[in-house]
Amino acid sequence: MQVARNHPRCGVCGAKLVKNGRTTAGRTRWRCKTCGASTTRTRGDITRRAELGAFQAWLLGPTSQAATGGTGRSFRASTSWCWNIPAPQPVVTGEVDEVLMLDGTYLQDWCVIIAFNGTHVQGWQWCNQESKAAYQALLTRLPAPDMAVVDGGQGVAAALHECWPDTLVQRCYFHIFQTVTRHLTMNPRLEAGKQLRALTVALMRVTSLDAATEWTRQYLAWEAEWDAFLKHRTYAGKHRERPVGIGECVQWWFTHRDLRRCRALFRSLIRREQLFTWLAFDPPRPRTTSPLEGGPNKAIKDLLRVHRGLPPDHARRAVDWLLNSLTEHPHDPWQLARPEHWNPPVRTRQTTEEPLGPQPGTSFSWEDGNGLQKGWAGRSHR
Structure with missing residues (x-):
């Protein structure tokens, strides 16, 4: 400026x-x-720059508005124009990352999808859910990395297949463990469930290609042992309760549906080669999205907890500035400030002039029932 x-x-x-x-x-x-x-x-420029600096320090820091000097009301009045400055996306340099972690975090009715390389935020996209279109809007702005770590949603899988077809995919181990636990619980009742949970726990300890080969052998042995058991069927009866998702017209269903879901999960990961992708690099790449969960996602939750009660548009703008500060080359807010931000155009309320006097068809008429009415018209006697 x-x-x-x-x-x-x-x-x-x-x-x-x-x-x-x-x-x-x-x-x-x-x-x-x-x-x-x-x-x-x-010097209005110096004053505005000082106000913007105080606003950014309060927004991204733990201090209260009163601690910035004066009162909270005076601070809000002097920095209200700072909410008008939009935070831009990071500048794409074309440098290819070795690995990118992709995941979304939900904020009431909104979701922000973040691309994180383990050190800096590379980009983000606002959406209402983690759909294919939302991920495509983010992936098309970034160069394809060597490997992507994802949580396994259908939207990100479809977007990766279309936008980054040559990028290797690693399914997050933590989300695999969560999915298996959701189906089998922490203490499975059946022997097949106990063995599969033990295999899932052992998967977390795999650190080499030889260990990965041994784990795959043990899993295939588990499938062969319990294949006939997982084919058991339950037939509909008069007093037999139907599982969730089984319609009234269905005559039978597989008895061990949760075990079959876990088997389908591991079969899909092995077939698509998304289980041990991280071991194909030297040194090995990250195998979970935990750096993203404990980094930018946690920072967003902490920010909104400190500034709880923000309107939705202010909360989104605050998250934008936080993610901007976590990029490799953050944008300077003052370089983006413009006079229209602190002097926005005044919005005038448009009113239509009503014509004076009675118009044809709108005058008083006894025929319309507008005369004196008798009775209490719903009022009670007092």
Whole structure:
């Protein structure tokens, strides 16, 4: 932004002003030699920059509004214009990342999808849910990395297949463990469930390709042992309760549906080669999205907890500025500030002028039932 030059002119006659001492507050007094008018100058750019700096310090820090100086009300009044500055997306340099973690975090009715390389935020996208279109909007702005770590949603899988077809995919181990626990619980009742849970726990300890090969062998042995058991069927009966999702017209269903879901999960990961992708690199790449969950996602939750009660549009703008601060080259807010941000155009309420006097078809008429009415019209006697 261009800084105003220190050559003021008289607001009365337009002549050049000269310095004429200082006021009791220490500000420079200016005087016009032509008409004798005296005035002082204000540097709005310096004031606005200081207000923006105080706003950013409060927004991204743990301090309260009253701690910034003055009262909270005066702080809100002086920095209200700062909410008008939008936070831009990071500048795409074209540098290819070795790994990108993709995941979304939900904020009431909104979701923000974040791309994180383990150190810096590379981009983000607002949406209402983690759909294919939302991920496509983010992936098309970024160069394809060598490997992507995802949580296994259908939206991100479809977007990766279309936007980054050559990128290797690693399914997050933590989300695998969560899915298996949701189906089998922490203490499975059946022996097949106990063995599969033990295999899932052992998966978390795999650290080499030899260990990965041994784990795959043990899992295939588990499938062969319990294949006939997982084919057991339950037939509909008069007093037999139907599981959730089984319609009234269905005559039978598989008895061990949760075990079959876990088997389908591991079969899909092995077939698509998304279980041990992280071991194909030297050194091995991350196998979970935990750096993203414990980094930007946690910072967002902490920010909204400190500033709880923000309106939805302010909460989203706060998250934008937080993610901007977590990028490799954050944008300077003052470089994005414009006069229209602190002097927005005044919105005038449009009103339609109603014609005066009765119009044809709108005058008083006894035939319309507008005469004097008798009765209480619903009122009660008192």
